[in-house]
Amino acid sequence: MSNKPSFWKRIFKRSQDQSNQDSSSNLEMTSESEIKPLDIPSDDPLLTLITTSPGLIEVNKHNIDSPTLDRLRADGVKLVLPLVSQGDLIGLLNLGSRMSEQEYSSDDFHLLNNLATQASPALRVAQLARQQQLEAQERERIIYELQVARLIQETLLPKEIPSSSGWLLDVHWQPAREVGGDFYDFIHLPENRLGILVADVTDKGIPAAMVMATSRSLLREAAERLIEPGKVLAYANDVLHSEIPPKMFVTCLYLVLNLESGEILFSNAGHNPPYLHSKDQVSELIATGMPLGLMPEMDYDQNRATIQPGETLMLSSDGLVEAHNPAYEMFGFPRVQELVRNYEGGDGLIAHLMQNLRTFVGEAYEQEDDITILTIERFEVLDSAVDTYKSVIEKFEGAQVLGEFAIASEPGSERRVAEQVLEVIAPLNLPEERYERLGTAVAEAAMNAMEHGNSFDPKKNVEINVLADEHQVTISITDQGGSSNIPKTTQPDLEAKLDGEQPTRGWGMFLIKNMVDEMNIIQTEDRHTIELLMHYGDGGV
Amino acid sequence: MTADKFSATVRNSDDNAIIDLFGSMNALADDVLSKAFEEAARFNPNTILLNFSAVDYINSTGIALIVELLAKARKNQWEVGVFGLSDHYLQIFRLTRLSDFMEIYQNESSALLT
Numbered sequence: 296m297s298n299k300p301s302f303w304k305r306i307f308k309r310s311q312d313q314s315n316q317d318s319s320s321n322l323e324m325t326s327e328s329e330i331k332p333l334d335i336p337s338d339d340p341l342l343t344l345i346t347t348s349p350g351l352i353e354v355n356k357h358n359i360d361s362p363t364l365d366r367l368r369a370d371g372v373k374l375v376l377p378l379v380s381q382g383d384l385i386g387l388l389n390l391g392s393r394m395s396e397q398e399y400s401s402d403d404f405h406l407l408n409n410l411a412t413q414a415s416p417a418l419r420v421a422q423l424a425r426q427q428q429l430e431a432q433e434r435e436r437i438i439y440e441l442q443v444a445r446l447i448q449e450t451l452l453p454k455e456i457p458s459s460s461g462w463l464l465d466v467h468w469q470p471a472r473e474v475g476g477d478f479y480d481f482i483h484l485p486e487n488r489l490g491i492l493v494a495d496v497t498d499k500g501i502p503a504a505m506v507m508a509t510s511r512s513l514l515r516e517a518a519e520r521l522i523e524p525g526k527v528l529a530y531a532n533d534v535l536h537s538e539i540p541p542k543m544f545v546t547c548l549y550l551v552l553n554l555e556s557g558e559i560l561f562s563n564a565g566h567n568p569p570y571l572h573s574k575d576q577v578s579e580l581i582a583t584g585m586p587l588g589l590m591p592e593m594d595y596d597q598n599r600a601t602i603q604p605g606e607t608l609m610l611s612s613d614g615l616v617e618a619h620n621p622a623y624e625m626f627g628f629p630r631v632q633e634l635v636r637n638y639e640g641g642d643g644l645i646a647h648l649m650q651n652l653r654t655f656v657g658e659a660y661e662q663e664d665d666i667t668i669l670t671i672e673r674f675e676v677l678d679s680a681v682d683t684y685k686s687v688i689e690k691f692e693g694a695q696v697l698g699e700f701a702i703a704s705e706p707g708s709e710r711r712v713a714e715q716v717l718e719v720i721a722p723l724n725l726p727e728e729r730y731e732r733l734g735t736a737v738a739e740a741a742m743n744a745m746e747h748g749n750s751f752d753p754k755k756n757v758e759i760n761v762l763a764d765e766h767q768v769t770i771s772i773t774d775q776g777g778s779s780n781i782p783k784t785t786q787p788d789l790e791a792k793l794d795g796e797q798p799t800r801g802w803g804m805f806l807i808k809n810m811v812d813e814m815n816i817i818q819t820e821d822r823h824t825i826e827l828l829m830h831y832g833d834g835g836v
Numbered sequence: 837m838t839a840d841k842f843s844a845t846v847r848n849s850d851d852n853a854i855i856d857l858f859g860s861m862n863a864l865a866d867d868v869l870s871k872a873f874e875e876a877a878r879f880n881p882n883t884i885l886l887n888f889s890a891v892d893y894i895n896s897t898g899i900a901l902i903v904e905l906l907a908k909a910r911k912n913q914w915e916v917g918v919f920g921l922s923d924h925y926l927q928i929f930r931l932t933r934l935s936d937f938m939e940i941y942q943n944e945s946s947a948l949l950t
């Protein structure tokens with residue numbers, strides 16, 4: 296018999312009283328509530344007796360020092376029938392006196408031994424089925440816990456990314472299958488400042504989600520009250536140290552961005568340093584400090600930097616740098632730094648990093664940890680609509696106005712815009728293929744202007760201007776979308792969309808950019824203009 | 837102005853379910869396309885063929901709906917093929933890389949030959 300305590304320690308017996316009850320009571324007797332578990336100590340000689348003498352045991356004929364046998368004897372058990380399956384003791388069938396009060400006969404013994412032979416496999420199957428049922432319940436419990444943890448995590452993340460004239464903020468948050476503890480937050484502060492944090496809680500599942508919830512509310516409250524990143528992290532560290540379980544901690548990068556000057560004030564509690572990308576250079580913004588919750592009364596460096604127009608600051612969690620490829624090589628800081636350095640714009644820094652990560656880890660990659668990448672990009676803002684107008688006039692000096700019109704922002708009107716534009720430019724005799732491409736680009740740009748710029752407010756018009764010179768036609772489509780930013784044009788990741796990792800939508804800007812020879816976005820305080828340029832090609836005027 | 841109407845019919849040919857599409861593929865096509873896919877799924881096909889011969893307009897939301905249909909088909913391990921695309925929309929299918937994930941045929945008979 297193999298030594299499997301879980302199998303033999305819970306063996307059931309019937310009590311003497313129960314075995315003597317009438318048939319109606321026997322039904323009750325067999326109910327699970329009246330079956331008492333019998334625990335046999337591992338050193339009880341009864342176990343040796345069972346393994347060395349297979350078959351029935353007559354309780355009163357064995358004089359061994361067995362506490363279990365004594366207890367069975369006291370309960371009136373006369374016969375013990377071991378149930379053995381594949382060498383394992385899986386149960387005992389305990390019998391009291393015969394109801395006729397006669398002794399058990401040799402025929403009875405024979406019958407009972409046959410019964411044990413046949414009942415044992417059936418009991419074993421039942422036990423395995425029960426075990427599988429319990430394991431399935433455990434799996435369901437774990438899945439439920441993961442769902443709860445994921446829900447907590449998602450509920451706490453900001454619903455919207457803040458937008459401000461001259462700034463483009465973007466976030467990629469990709470949780471691992473086993474819920475990790477990444478989170479990020481934006482805190483609006485007085486004097487046109489924005490608090491931005493990226494943090495990572497050690498551990499996974501519900502414990503990480505709970506610490507994340509505590510940390511987030513603590514940091515948010517401290518950020519609004521104390522403003523300065525160093526003080527915010529020092530306060531959060533002291534409170535978390537006394538509140539979170541030992542060995543758990545939180546790494547956190549917190550910065551305060553002045554949206555007017557571009558100056559940032561930042562502190563770091565053991566988190567990945569942010570990278571500042573400028574043209575073909577990258578710099579690491581260093582500030583030292585211990586992770587939150589490890590040791591009390593810590594000081595945190597507080598340093599300054601400035602994000603100039605054209606520069607991008609990138610914050611990330613260690614899920615990015617610690618991703619492994621099949622050869623177990625890490626993506627690593629040097630690679631991330633190099634990718635940030637050679638980023639040439641266009642598709643967005645996040646897309647640039649994620650595309651390279653996917654290539655590095657390969658198709659069989661199973662994400663080990665949450666990945667969070669947050670980018671803060673600053674760009675030039677023209678001060679007013681007058682500047683926009685001037686720039687257009689300067690750029691197209693000598694151009695002829697072919698058409699100027701406005702259309703109310705209503706769903707479906709984009710095709711009307713495209714049809715009107717194509718009608719206006721028909722005399723230019725563009726090749727058919729260019730003509731159709733321009734139609735698609737105009738329809739998409741008009742749809743964006745109506746939906747995202749004017750929120751389909753029928754009182755807000757989309758204005759269209761068509762200019763032509765000897766080389767090209769230029770269509771300007773302008774909405775009244777306020778200071779929100781037009782998202783950067785990125786190459787949609789079709790694999791990710793097909794795998795459900797990204798929304799299926801998000802093709803508009805990509806289509807526009809690729810349908811025309813040149814696309815420009817001009818943003819003022821209260822308007823966006825998309826400018827579409829198309830050369831005439833071989834068949835032009 | 838062109839009316840933004842969309843409709844679809846579904847038919848069966850051997851192991852293929854053919855969805856004939858009519859009109860403009862934009863946000864308004866969502867429900868019709870979903871129902872057409874469900875109907876096509878009832879044939880448990882090896883391949884779903886989308887007939888674009890009578891589609892005069894596809895915008896970016898229409899592209900998203902095609903991606904959605906393709907994703908659902910892939911989950912069921914069904915191939916997706918298309919035919920009847922104009923040169924312009926064929927160019928868009930290549931640009932968006934949809935053509936990497938679905939076979940593109942000249943017409944219905946060439947689609948059914950393979």
